[in-house]
Amino acid sequence: MAAGPYNYSYIFKYIIIGDMGVGKSCLLHQFTEKKFMADCPHTIGVEFGTRIIEVSGQKIKLQIWDTAGQERFRAVTRSYYRGAAGALMVYDITRRSTYNHLSSWLTDARNLTNPNTVIFLIGNKCDLEAQRDVTYEEAKQFADENGLLFLEASAKTGENVEEAFLDTARKIYQNIQDGSLDLNAAESGVQHKPSSPRGTQLSNDQPANKEGCAC
Amino acid sequence: MEEVINDIVDPEDLKKFEKKYNKELVAGHITTNTQFEYAWALTRSKYGNDIKKGVGLLEELFQQGDEQTQRDYLYYLSIANFRLKDYEKALKYCRAILHVEPRNHQAMEMEKLIKEKMAKEGLLGMAIVGGVAAVALGGIAALGFAVSKGKS
Numbered sequence: 315m316a317a318g319p320y321n322y323s324y325i326f327k328y329i330i331i332g333d334m335g336v337g338k339s340c341l342l343h344q345f346t347e348k349k350f351m352a353d354c355p356h357t358i359g360v361e362f363g364t365r366i367i368e369v370s371g372q373k374i375k376l377q378i379w380d381t382a383g384q385e386r387f388r389a390v391t392r393s394y395y396r397g398a399a400g401a402l403m404v405y406d407i408t409r410r411s412t413y414n415h416l417s418s419w420l421t422d423a424r425n426l427t428n429p430n431t432v433i434f435l436i437g438n439k440c441d442l443e444a445q446r447d448v449t450y451e452e453a454k455q456f457a458d459e460n461g462l463l464f465l466e467a468s469a470k471t472g473e474n475v476e477e478a479f480l481d482t483a484r485k486i487y488q489n490i491q492d493g494s495l496d497l498n499a500a501e502s503g504v505q506h507k508p509s510s511p512r513g514t515q516l517s518n519d520q521p522a523n524k525e526g527c528a529c
Numbered sequence: 530m531e532e533v534i535n536d537i538v539d540p541e542d543l544k545k546f547e548k549k550y551n552k553e554l555v556a557g558h559i560t561t562n563t564q565f566e567y568a569w570a571l572t573r574s575k576y577g578n579d580i581k582k583g584v585g586l587l588e589e590l591f592q593q594g595d596e597q598t599q600r601d602y603l604y605y606l607s608i609a610n611f612r613l614k615d616y617e618k619a620l621k622y623c624r625a626i627l628h629v630e631p632r633n634h635q636a637m638e639m640e641k642l643i644k645e646k647m648a649k650e651g652l653l654g655m656a657i658v659g660g661v662a663a664v665a666l667g668g669i670a671a672l673g674f675a676v677s678k679g680k681s
Contacts, residue, residue, distance in 0.1 A: 351634070353632065354634075355630055355632070355633050356597075357635070358600065358601045358604045358605075358635055359533075359569070359601070359604070359605070360533060361533070361635060362530070362532040362533050364532075377532070386562055386565070386598075389546075389562070389566050390565075390566055390569050390570070393538070393539055393542045396539070
């Protein structure tokens with residue numbers, strides 16, 4: 315995982331959540347490797363992926379925690395929500411139950427992240443139109459009612475995958491620009507200008523090395 | 530992968546899972562989930578003794594698990610042993626997963642990382658011999674082998 319030169323000005327932490335088998339890891343893989351991973355086994359606990367993107371001329375490093383969807387991991391994966399700037403909440407458009415469970419995922423996301431965390435709803439597997447079990451319109455309405463960004467995407471074809479990850483970053487960046495996201499607040503999920511080259515670690519118990527602390 | 534290994538548990542989380550575990554311990558019945566959650570938190574501790582305790586709990590869980598959950602326990606046993614710098618054991622557990630799921634990319638990434646680490650420390654020769662022995666056994670037997678030999 316060679317991250318190359320550390321020439322980015324921000325680090326955003328993301329989490330990917332949703333039921334088992336909706337394609338969370340495949341979305342991550344498509345985004346970081348630009349490849350579709352067929353026959354992907356169930357994720358064990360959490361996986362991590364990273365990619366540097368550009369928003370408004372700023373290089374941003376995304377640190378993405380992909381969580382296992384299986385119920386037995388739920389308690390452990392919850393600890394990764396903390397300090398996420400973006401949450402990608404995924405369901406499978408061909409399996410209605412995964413859509414019905416969204417309110418439970420949303421409750422977790424709201425309770426365990428900060429109020430400014432950008433939540434993006436992704437209806438995955440939109441290449442499987444013939445097996446569709448959730449209409450675009452109802453999901454869009456759910457997203458609107460809950461203030462979520464929304465797209466249907468396909469980890470298989472890559473459709474809208476870039477858009478979902480990038481739109482989330484744009485929204486976070488916008489929140490920084492207009493001041494609604496306070497970078498000095500604990501758990502904003504955003505780090506500005508990493509001061510050390512080992513900037514890839516975003517551990518839960520960050521030491522008090524907050525430069526520019528206004529005290 | 531390194532990020533997953535280097536990730537440290539929030540002390541509050543560790544306390545929470547420990548409390549839940551101890552409560553069930555006192556009540557005389559520990560559920561698999563509680564034990565797993567506590568073990569998982571322990572293996573992400575920054576203290577070696579916590580990690581070792583987590584390994585013990587995972588080994589117990591392994592003995593009672595089905596094939597799917599055994600895979601999970603092996604993965605965390607591999608990570609925990611890596612964190613304890615016992616790379617040979619880490620590799621053995623990791624290969625046991627790959628024996629059952631050859632295309633498991635989490636295990637593949639883990640194996641690569643362990644090998645890099647071992648190559649750096651000049652330990653790779655020994656481990657390859659151990660790996661061949663594990664592969665000679667079939668399927669889940671290889672998993673059992675990995676853990677039963679894990680204590681030697």
